[in-house]
Amino acid sequence: MESVTPAGPSATLYQRIRRDIEANILSGLWPPGYRVPFEHELVEIYACSRMTVNKVMTDLATAGLIERKRRAGSVVARPRAQQALLSIPDLKAEVEGRGARYGYELLYRERRAARRADADRLGVQPRSPILALRCRHRTDGRPFALEDRLLNLSEIPEAEREDFSVVPPNTWLVGYVPWTGAEHSISACHADAEAAALLEIEPGHACLSLERRTWRGNGSVTAVTMLHPGHLYRLFARFTP
Amino acid sequence: MESVTPAGPSATLYQRIRRDIEANILSGLWPPGYRVPFEHELVEIYACSRMTVNKVMTDLATAGLIERKRRAGSVVARPRAQQALLSIPDLKAEVEGRGARYGYELLYRERRAARRADADRLGVQPRSPILALRCRHRTDGRPFALEDRLLNLSEIPEAEREDFSVVPPNTWLVGYVPWTGAEHSISACHADAEAAALLEIEPGHACLSLERRTWRGNGSVTAVTMLHPGHLYRLFARFTP
DNA sequence: TCGATCGATATGTATAGATATATTCGGTGG
DNA sequence: CCACCGAATATATCTATACATATCGATCGA
Structure with a gap:
């Protein structure tokens, strides 16, 4: 009935x-x-x-x-392919939202011409100007994210004037660069020796790797790989039609 | 203009x-x-x-x-928080869509009264009837997913008549049970001895763990943990406003 | 038997108008 | 100065109607 x-x-x-x-x-x-x-x-x-x-x-x-x-x-209709909305918030906001102390360090910063590997990751022509950054994020003093980022200076030349020693790249980008598309790839991997040292975990520890590429119109803006120790970070997604 | x-x-x-x-x-x-x-x-x-x-x-x-x-x-409206649409397709469809051979085995099936741990995972009262399943999914013969699933028989009594030896639970659910909400949690972890044996990888290997709970209205339908070897599986998400 | 045609039917898109409701703004009186 | 009232206005919702378009199914002819 x-x-x-x-x-x-x-x-x-x-x-x-x-x-x-x-x-x-x-x-x-x-x-x-x-x-x-x-x-x-x-x-x-x-x-x-x-x-x-x-x-x-x-x-x-x-x-x-x-x-x-x-x-x-x-x-x-028969139920569609399952989809969920994945929230990818600003790390600073997320950590502080949980009442923890957020820490940020810039480990490396280089303006250079894109190498072949850079060009592939970012989707630009080799030798175009880019900014390469490596940063570490901490929650209550413990490292919980290692960020490897490339910025396309042809698209956002303003980034060269920002030194990123205090403001995390993601926070700066969200505030100043509108973007129209992003693609994420999530996987699990083992920490190599260098990443393990920087994250203060044993080499080989399981890590969650989140790769993201962001576009504005047709131009690639930034490519980033975030590496999180598996026991310190998880992603949440929710779906209600 | x-x-x-x-x-x-x-x-x-x-x-x-x-x-x-x-x-x-x-x-x-x-x-x-x-x-x-x-x-x-x-x-x-x-x-x-x-x-x-x-x-x-x-x-x-x-x-x-x-x-x-x-x-x-x-x-x-001002732009929403950064969100991406995460696709979580049917494994069978995904594997076959890539031209690989899909394999499925039911490893374990038990109808039982919910234990405390089951009740917590599924969000039901202890001792309510549930169906516990463990399945293995293969791509071209290699195990690539270990599925631990609980089904709430109070909500979907039809599940008891399905033996799941041929049809994967997810495929059956997608076809027959409409759901109104789902919550996902994605993390990286190490395979324990049992999981490693079933996935045919070394113990301690990095794995991607995807936990999902699904509701229909107010009632919990199913809770599942999918464990994927890190090198064989990745999740993709895309966002375009 | 096969195939083309045509009518019936359900949805797709758009119009023109009517009433309802929330909210802003200006004035009015204490 | 402030509280209150009412006019103006933009959206919210609904009706009644019209024509367009896709498609199922039956009919008719080769």
Whole structure:
């Protein structure tokens, strides 16, 4: 028996229709493939105009809950590929948000012409000007992130005037450079001798590696690899349709 | 100078208006806080009815690009916290999509009353009925994922009739159980002796651990821990506003 | 039997107007 | 000066209608 809530002044007609249909789908009463009532049937059920139920159905289709086809009607969609929203906050804000003390050091800074490896990582022409940085982030004194970053000076020449000895590159970038696209790759790896020394862990320790490339329009802005000791950092993602 | 594309038969009026406004916002021409033209102004600009521009504006607000207030008008919203869309596809589909051979084995299956540890992981009352599964996934014969899963039989009693010896739990769940929320936690860890044996790697090898809990409405549906050898698996996330 | 055509039907898109509601702004009286 | 009231205004929601478009299915002809 499908649920049709009685008319009430508490919600709009749109909300009531949408809530009813969503309830029927999410409860499993209408399984994937089930044919949702036609618009004209809903018009009769709710005694309203077609525009109102059309908006509900169009929005449900946008949300991915149903699929619509002309002439055939609408059916409950089978759940999509699982996706989750991954939050990638500013490390400083994240650490301080947990009440811990945040520490930052610039370990290395070099302006240079892009080598082949740099060019591949950043997606620029070899020999174009870049800024290479290596930084260490601490929480309550313990290293918890090693940052290897390349900045494309052709796209953001302002970066050359910033020395990054006090302001972390990510904080500076978020504040000054708008970006239009980013790509992340998350994997697990072993710390090599150099990284282990800098993170103050034993060589071979499991680490979470987060690589990110960021674009503005067609131009590559920055490429970064963040290495976190596995026991000190985890990423969270959440999804609610 | 704001962009107003000339009328063309290639797109609907709705799409044209939406594309224009999105272009003005994403290009930075209309910065956060900028007051978007009133609906009645857009009606004049595009010589159309208010319903059409209202639909555009309502959808833009739903998408988070603008914020609307009665009497005050609409303004460009300030960018959200950095977020990326993480794809967590069906392993079978992912492996076969790359042209590799997918393999699946059920290692363990037990229907039992939830122990304390199970209850904590799954978010149910102790002693409620659950199904515990352990599975192994292979790509071209090599193990690349160890799956430890709990299913809440109070929510999905149908799961008891499925033996999961051929169909992986995730594939079955995606097809038959709609879910309304999920939470993921990603970290790096060392493989213990048992996991290492099952994944055919040396103990202590770096692994990517993905924990997921899934709800339907208020009820917990399933909790799963996927363990991947670090060198065989990586997660990708992408973001474009 | 196969295939082209055509009508029925459900959704897609847009119009024009009406009422409702929240919020700002200006004035008014204590 | 401030509290309060009411007008103006922009969005929120809904109705009734119209025509466009895709597609299923039946009918008819080669």
